[in-house]
Amino acid sequence: MKEIVLKVKEQPRVGLEAENIAPAVFAGKSVSEISALPVFEGNSERRLDDFFEVTGVAAETSAETRIVIDGDVSLTKRIGQGMRDGELRVKGSAGMHLGSKMRGGKITVDGDCEAYCFQEMRGGTVHIKGNAGNYLGSAVRGNWRGMRGGTITVDGNAGSEIATFMKGGKIHVKGDCASFAGVHMNKGLIVIDGRSERRIGAEMIGGTVVAGAVDAMLVGFTLLENVKDPEIEGEKFTGTYKKYSGDHADTRAKGTVWVKE
């Protein structure tokens, strides 16, 4: 594995569109070629090295390339978009649309990530050590085909409407979660260790949500039973959980929500 380090020099004045920061783009390029890659600051085209100091060596293939971003890039959008393999580490906070449509590889963020990260993800492993924003692992606005694979782990809290229209994969939030987690969900697993606000699993027709606590359940959910130490999707949980089915606002409802007592 070879490593390219991007050290933050200057913060953009407005959002920086940087889908070019991805292992597949860097692979096989020299440092000077990478430095010259275009990024958009608002509507003006700039070079990558206007904002980052580029050092290190890129491997020939994207699978062998690791990108390390040293500094805060919370205004830099679309990092690792469409990534299929390789590694990416952000030693700070990351901006919107991080790893959207990602199909494989590994992304680690030491700080927080903004809204719309990992939309329509299909594979790969993600670890956010801080908090995640709204729409984590959701579908692009309007689409009915959301996240289909891969795993996202958030050590902190997550925002609203995470995993909308989820069709597969797993999201694990170790902290709390705002409202509408798993809205329109179809398949897959969401685990929230902390508490979730209202409207969890709204209009879900399949899949599973597990929450440590919920402010209020929607009326479309039916309490089935209380289960002690349940095994859910192959994982063991300790404590007593209430098992709900729903959301019966839709006639096809086959979703399950587990809430810890």
Next chain:
Amino acid sequence: MEFEIKNGIVFDPLNKVDGERKDILIRDGRIVEKLKGKHETIDAAGRLVMPGGVEIHSHFAGGKETAGRLLRPEDGARVVYPKQNGLRSGSGYSMPSSFTAGYLYAQMGYTMCNTPAMPPLFARHTHEELGDVPIVDKSAYPTFDGNWFVMRYLKEGDPDKLAACVAWFMRATKGLVIKIVNPGGTENWGWGKNAVGIDDNIIGFDVTPAEIVSGLLEANERLKLPHSIHLHPNNLGKPGNIETTIETLELGKSVKSHSDRQSVYLTHAQFHSFGGDSWKNFESKADELAKYINSCDHVVCDTGNVTLDETTTMTSDGPMEYFLHNLTHLKWVNKDVELETAPGITPFIYSRKNPVHSVQWAIGLELALLIDDPFKVLLATDHPNGGPFTRYPRIIAWLMSEPYRKYYMDERVHKGAQKGSSLATLDREYTFSDIAVVTRAGQAKALGLSELKGHLGVGAHGDVAIYDIDPSAVDPSKDYKAIEKGFAKTAYTIKDGEVIVRDGAIVATPQGRTYWANPVVDHELDREMAKDLEQYFKKYYSVNLANYPVQKTYLKRGREIQIDARDVK
């Protein structure tokens, strides 16, 4: 500006030019016999030259088209056209944005497009959007399927006022053609019902779809409109609907067209050629429809090909869209229009692996191959309902190459297509001349605009498409990929004697004309009818009568077709 297009291999079916090496001369935007002064020469040696393409049925702009774009931001995200070379930015795969639609059509060699279902109340919106579509000439077809005035006059048995009211709506909406979508069904939809047969009762008016079609047919010919009625019969997209389709077409037999064109235009015939009585025993009845159309002279249809893409269906047929939504459970929207019609919109994914969709794909091609005279079966996908118009080059390649169809049949689509259709047995291949008919000459003739459009004779608009295909060197049957590529982008598109596209890139974006018909009926009759209008507007419409008509000045480059119909009294 004067032009000479030299040495091209010209296909111009309306003037019986079939692949001759011929020079085309253009002066002041028209085709002429002789040039006067200095001119630019385009060397078209070894290239295919055709008149500018004419699109007879494509939902590229209008009220529900905009609603469709709003409904599907994910479709907009799928393809993005950045702002470059002085062109506007745009987006959308199945529903390209207004400016982009104009560019894409011009790049394929089209110089006229017609948007085929404009609810009269949305006329102002439609013309605003048409003004934004660059390059191509255009027109809009107002819908009359659930029009309260039409149904009232039918019930009262007053064909004169009916004709006068149609004339008023044409003038008020700046429309060109009478469009009928699921006649009566959209009115019944207001009551949660539909009209599936031509003898169903329309609630509140006691008329039938058959009466609506016949009444409008007669009005159309009395008003001497350039095009015939543009018909989307009842029961679209339901297994076994072939019976309704043929019953509806039979209604046109007794009415004589005022000119040499058809008296009924059946649009997206593919969706109306279904056999069987459920999706399980669903099959193609293209042979039956083709037999009918071959045997009579009063019908012209377009194919409505399915291209096996993810698309957005949008029709003025609200109940049908609701039916689709119940099949797919995808989002949908109903755009009910007071006193007029009820469009609906829902996304749809035509899958190669689905037997029904594969048969639908086959039906579109079967129709084109089974109907003998290409002037009777035109190429259209009912954009975006069967697929986006950007797929036309592929459909052309399918029509010209039996091996290409066989490849799809054997390896791409579901085996159900072999069982449910006769496509595998058809070895007809379209010639370049046939393609020129189904993409321009036939369209212009069916529209009644063949003096100006769809040919390269003296006096026609100087609209020419030059493709990088050498008809003498290429074998379309074997080299279908070259055909598909060649028709995707022109070497040159010339519109009104101005080069619009050069080597596939847009170089100029002039404003196209908007055609509309103004049939003038007897003054007294018009005044009598206007009294009813006033009364209905006061009583039912949420719009004032005075605010309803679209002013002439609203059209950026309007072209009025004045028709003397004073014998209607």
